[in-house]
Amino acid sequence: MSGEPGRLDELSAFDEGDALLRGGVRSLLKRYDRSYFLACYRDGREPDALWRELCAAGYVGTGVPEQFGGGGAALDSAVAVAEELAAAGLPLLSFIMTELCLPVIARHASQELATRLLPPIVSGERRLAFAITEPDAGTNSFAMKTTATPSGSEYVVSGRKRWISSAGNAEDLFLVCAAGDRPSSRGRRPLTILMIDLAAPGVSTELLTADAGTPERQYDVVFDDLRVPAGNLVGAEGEGATALFEALNTERVLIAAFAYGLGFHCVERAVHYARERAPFGDPIGSYQSVQHPLSALWAELSAARALNREAVRAVGLSDASAAGLANAAKWLGSEAANRAADHAIQIHGGNGITDEYDLVPLWRTTRLMRFAPINNEMVLNQIGQHVLGLAKSY
Ligand SMILES: Cc1cc2nc3c(=O)[nH]c(=O)nc-3n(C[C@H](O)[C@H](O)[C@H](O)COP(=O)(O)OP(=O)(O)OC[C@H]3O[C@@H](n4cnc5c(N)ncnc54)[C@H](O)[C@@H]3O)c2cc1C
Incomplete structure (x- = not known):
């Protein structure tokens, strides 16, 4: 073999269209790189400028039908954007949350609600948590306790949610x-x-003290007899699990992409340092x-990426193998990524825990x-029960 190896955080494209999409995202992320993300994190501000640019360029809601302002593309596109964000060291939690919810709204909200909500979210005018x-x-x-009780043409909502990113x-x-x-x-x-x-009366947010190594902060959201118009319902009343479960595989493949993408970012950082450091x-x-x-x-990261590609294909075909593959990719990707961050710290020695080298936020x-968004024990539970056919363990 000859020549310099490529950067490990520059992921290969799968075809011409994919290369075009990745090229666009990469050029945007040259302006909003890891140093921008880190400055937001350290200053305690949300990375709004990056979000706005991503939306303006059409990289949020790629899968939303065009009639609602989206790109009407297959899931591969959102996964490619997620991979590129993470490989550049920009794990925007809002991207996962938004991409999880948008298809559910597009498919299960009324036409009126979807037409009102989706275009401003996809364009970045309004943010979604x-x-x-x-x-x-x-x-x-x-076992949740927050309730929505019908009352005439409204629902009355009471309860408390925790860990709500960017609320x-x-x-x-x-x-x-x-x-x-x-x-x-x-x-x-x-x-x-x-x-x-x-902004409705009856909703309040309380900032949580937590550090996920990202600028987006987490909140409790409290509902005190909040009145919500019945038209704001997504899917049938009491049938939310059905609508939501459809989106779980999407969430898994996106979080897998974030995980191995960040893993490649950490390995690239580690290799770069290991070439230079010579005590x-x-x-x-x-x-x-x-x-x-x-x-x-x-x-391992390459295997997670290949498996995720299989999972995305299976999700697209609504194949029965989709959930197992998506969970396996999430497990493999997140475990390898965390070890990659840990090993990067190890080989940086003392420098590994300095702000200058910025590895501890990646470890976090x-x-x-x-x-999160789902623990790896639950991921293995799903595989144990539904792929291996073993008894439910919890
Ligand atoms: C930074 C951050 C951002 C988040 N953003 C959001 C958000 O935007 N919206 C939102 O709704 N939530 C969000 N979450 C919540 C996240 O999805 C939850 O933390 C997660 O679902 C687990 O809930 P828990 O923390 O209460 O853990 P628990 O349910 O208490 O579980 C604790 C641990 O017990 C073990 N365990 C639990 N159940 C089982 C089982 N059946 N079998 C085996 N082991 C088990 C696992 O090790 C698990 O990690 C966020 C969390 C964090 C930390």
């Missing part, structure tokens, strides 16, 4: 709550999805104990991806 998690229910969404910076909230007047069935509360105007004369990258873990990580974000 997603709320399902609660302080007590956590992973078990069917203090958004106008609209995709809210999953329990159908207030319906009984649980087999321990599961029927769910209702409502679109909430975060004993030879670059530390020439030592097998430094080099082999990097080679193994590159192999890759660590997060092992338990």
Whole structure:
């Protein structure tokens, strides 16, 4: 072999259209690179300028039907944007949340609601947050306590959501709550999805103290007898789980792309440093104990990417294998990415924990991806139960 190897965070394109899309995203991310993201993170401000530019260029809502202002493209496009953002070190949590909710709104909201909400979200004029998690229910969404109770032509919403990314910076909230007047069935509360105007009286946000290594902050969102027009319903009342479950595979492949994308970013950083740093004369990258873990990580991240490609194909075909593949890609990608961040810190020695080298925020974000938006135990539960056919374990 001859010549310089390419950068590990420059992911290959799958075809001409894909190359064009990636080229566009990359040129935008030259102006909004990791240093921009990090400055927002350190200054405690949301990366709004980046979001606006992504929307203006058509990189948010690529899968939303054109009649609602989107690109009408297949899921591959959103995954390519996610890969490019992450490989550049820009894991915008809002991207995952927004891309998860948009197709559900497009498919299950009334024509009137979708026409009113989707175009300004896709264009970046309004921001969207997603709320399902609660302080007590956590992973078990069917135990949630926030309720939407029908009252004439409205719903009355009461309760508290936790860990809602960017809720203090958004106008609209995709809210999953329990159908207030319906009984649980087999321990599961029927769910209702409502679109909430975060400026409405009866909604408040409380900033949480947490550090995910990203500029987007998390909030509690509190509902105190909030009145919501019945027209803001997404899907049928009490049938929210059906609408939402359709989107779960999309969320998994997007978070997988974020995870291995960040993993490649970390490996690139580590390799760059390992070529230069030479406390004993030879670059530390020439030592097998430094080099082999990097080679193994590159192999694992590449495998996660290949598997995710299979998952995206299966999701597109609504194939029964989609959930297992998407979960496997999420697991493989997030575990490898977190090890990549950890090994990058290790081979940077003391520099690994300095602000200057900016590796600890990457470790935090890759660590997060092992338990959010879904923890890796639940991912393995799904594979154990539905791919391997073993008994439900929880
Ligand atoms: C930075 C950040 C951003 C987030 N953004 C959002 C957002 O925008 N919107 C939103 O709704 N939520 C958001 N979340 C919430 C996130 O999705 C939850 O943290 C996650 O779903 C898990 O809930 P929990 O933290 O309450 O953990 P718990 O449900 O308490 O679980 C704790 C741990 O127990 C184990 N565990 C749980 N259940 C099982 C099981 N059945 N089998 C085996 N092990 C299990 C796992 O190790 C798990 O990590 C965010 C969280 C963070 C930290």
